[in-house]
């Protein structure tokens with residue numbers, strides 16, 4: 001007996017052209033995101049990945065916290081919850097435990113997941129409950145107009161690090177892996193097609209999956225840190241600042257210096273929480 | 287089915303769980319804290335046996351959020367805590383009020399601000415249940431005063447939360463939580479249990495916040511074809527954020543009034559000797575135990591004392607209190623509380639100068655003695671109230 005949703009036998013297959021409309025609440029558009037914001041690219045990749053899995057919309061739930069990124073659930077035609085700043089994984093944990101057949105996606109920002117929600121985040125990873133946590137990582141608090149976040153790199157400018165941040169940034173993937181997540185990956189809005197595949201893998205994974213998605217906030221991060229435009233910002237951070245796991249294998253440590261890895265960084269198998277709970281109930285009642 | 291009722295010798299915290307299970311609670315998320323820990327431990331023991339879900343979360347914030355998640359999946363859900371944990375739950379409590387999610391929260395009060403006195407009783411969170419979370423919000427809070435009543439009131443808490451689609455707080459103190467009494471567990475079906483109303487309309491017509499006949503629409507569980515949106519932002523009937531000021535006004539009013547305007551349905555009171563009472567003791571929870579004793583003693587001595595004991599403290603039972611005052615016999619109302627006058631102020635508001643209101647406040651973790659109440663009624667000391675020192679010193683200090 002499995003508690004999983006629809007059999008996910010569909011292999012990943014890219015669809016061109018893609019019709020997004022069945023997945024969107026079109027009446028709720030336009031979205032709130034600024035021109036040049038990466039969140040919309042992430043959403044598009046996600047919808048394509050969702051389609052590739054074949055999971056029915058009724059079986060999908062999206063839970064978010066508070067922030068620009070956390071507005072995503074309002075636009076997608078799933079079962080959706082826009083909760084409290086930092087608490088999305090906790091709400092998602094209750095929802096999933098009560099109804100394991102739902103596939104739960106958490107949409108969260110770097111501030112939401114890493115600062116105020118850090119504790120819920122690491123405990124979600126530890127439990128290995130089946131959920132896909134997407135961290136829309138724009139290295140800044142977007143919604144509140146550009147304060148430093150736990151992923152703001154050292155020396156970078158924000159409204160609360162006017163002279164350059166003196167704090168080191170969190171490596172979301174390292175944190176997730178150490179805390180026990182069984183699928184850990186990094187993608188970028190720049191590599192939208194690659195991201196789509198990573199998202200697909202994350203959705204197919206059974207257990208806690210974390211994807212750190214580098215995306216851009218031109219309005220605040222870009223402007224404060226003197227990137228000329230969105231394209232330059234994406235080039236420097238997402239394209240030049242990352243290498244795929246495959247490329248990295250061929251590069252010298254010097255060449256890898258200062259670059260973030262893209263792709264699936266960790267995958268392991270461990271009892272999923274709801275399965276574990278079911279075993280417990282069987283044991284107690286059996 | 288046997289007609290012989292089940293008798294059990296239970297602690298208050300245990301009776302609360304018996305009530306919750308009777309009401310169909312199948313989801314609990316919590317975090318340990320004295321003096322409510324037994325509530326959680328007993329759920330950990332009981333829920334797997336009935337196929338329910340139990341989870342120990344990383345903190346009290348996570349606990350209430352997970353419980354709300356469980357409730358939105360369609361379960362009757364509960365979380366329990368004490369003072370410091372209740373403080374942490376406030377933001378999410380407001381979210382559940384705003385999104386109109388049924389939920390039961392147990393708060394076994396302990397003494398003082400901060401860590402205070404974990405193992406000592408108090409009634410210090412009465413105002414926090416009403417005003418602890420930001421914004422004007424609906425509040426239903428039940429204040430049972432015995433182990434048996436705790437059982438019934440927990441069932442009623444679930445019923446009210448389903449009926450009004452709002453969180454309900456079961457508020458009691460360390461004495462009621464840890465006191466043992468023989469109680470009767472009714473047979474299934476003997477006590478009314480309300481089930482969640484679910485929509486029957488086609489999914490495309492479902493408006494989760496539409497008002498029909500003055501009531502908010504039924505709540506569809508996630509994953510059953512209705513695919514709606516839930517947000518803590520002010521939202522329109524379809525559940526999506528709105529900036530329409532008229533709508534914001536109407537929703538703000540409706541949320542609070544769905545409780546305030548139904549006082550007569552929600553509030554339950556115990557009344558004793560009120561017909562001709564000249565002095566009325568207005569007492570709830572642990573303090574009402576002493577109050578009842580005092581009133582009976584006074585009556586035996588020919589004094590025209592009476593008791594008004596609310597079982598529901600929010601919405602404040604102003605109608606019942608007003609009726610007592612308006613009758614015209616009452617010269618004085620006495621409000622004994624294990625806090626510094628949180629409900630005393632509410633009583634004063636309703637009385638509005640029509641008679642004298644006197645408070646008896648105590649925050650030393652010792653329940654108010656019946657003699658303190660008798661002295662207040664009579665206007666002179668019955669006998670000095672002595673608090674033996676060892677009572678204060680010998681209790682274990684844990685947390």
Ligand SMILES: Cc1ncc(C[n+]2csc(CCOP(=O)(O)OP(=O)(O)O)c2C)c(N)n1
Nearest residue numbers: 066067068069085109110111112141142143
């Ligand atoms: C308890 C609480 N604290 C603070 C806020 C204010 N707030 C709203 S969004 C946000 C940060 C959002 O940043 P991030 O999570 O990185 O998401 P982004 O907007 O960049 O997508 C903050 C601090 C809040 N809503 N609630």
